[in-house]
Amino acid sequence: MKIDHISEHGIRRLVDEFYARVRADTELAPIFNRAIPGDWGLHLATMRDFWSSVMLTSGRYKGNPVAVHLRIEGMVPRLFDRWLELFGETCGELFDDSLAEAFRAKALRIAESLKLALFYRPDRPWPRSVP
């Protein structure tokens, strides 16, 4: 039975399942393992808070994800596409169609915003010709 409404429980399942896939993914695992060398439990808790804040307006997450991503070496736009693929798949397996789409739409907007913050340069075309 797929989850049909937003809840902390659903967010926990999404975060746990999604990051299990990230850690098994040949493209994403290396960069995540470099960025999170220690306690994944802490990262998962942060991501539960983040999605709770974004989808349930709980205000639990407070941070600066743009600054966090700017500090990570080796970021390229393609990694965001792969992230979105895995996230979308996970949503589709756990959630019904409309709930999965609500999460995907939110993730897409946030990813686009982070990509702009990381890669946009006024003197270069956007988005195809960035490195």
Added chain:
Amino acid sequence: MTFVVTDNCIKCKYMDCVEVCPVDCFYEGENMLVIHPDECIDCGVCEPECPAEAIFPDTKAGLESWLKLNADYALVWPNITIKREPPADAKEFDSVPGKFEQCFSSNPGQGD
């Protein structure tokens, strides 16, 4: 992409947005708030929280001047993450036309 605070925030400044913003990207002027466009992650959580309906995505047409105002003042006004009491006369100024011309203050607010 970012969200943008527009004229109906002026003298209403309810501040519900700052409580829900996950990335603390609101900055406070004397009588309105602005969003820092380089910190906003476009999550859209603030938009429906605004009682004055003053927050819009920058993809909406005609917001260029407001985007510039948000970007400019986010650099000089203090950060605000904790809601305080809105102005006592906030309701009286809700939806009043011409607030920018008549009421906008470039002075900083108190911040957190």
